[in-house]
Amino acid sequence: MTKTATKRPRRTRAPKKPTPAATGALAGLCDAYITALPGLGKSPGTARSYAADLKVAIRHFGADVDAATITVEMVAAYFASDSVTKTRAGDDKNPITVAKLQRVFRLALLWAEEQRIITVAPIPPKS
Known part of the structure; x- marks a missing residue:
């Protein structure tokens, strides 16, 4: 007697849900992104x-x-702010450092959009 192989129904992945820590507050979103980086x-x-x-x-x-609630305009203002562009002494930061600060925040926002934590990543156009 031979067994006939029966095909199992193909499982589909459930939509990604945001982790509780990631919903809402910016600090939670950032923590969740940092936690996801090794993966x-x-x-x-x-x-x-x-x-x-x-x-x-x-x-x-x-x-x-x-x-x-963070808007494109708010992110653009952050990218141009002294927090991003100036040292504590008030000197200009190295352009590579400025670009990295901007890139990391942009990547975190894009990840949050991908994870459906936010609906649209508020990324300003590159200047």
């Missing part, structure tokens, strides 16, 4: 560096601000 192939050193860069954004916007 995205980033090293622990990169995660620490990104965490430090995102702290600048959290200080600028406030830890408790609802990430969904």
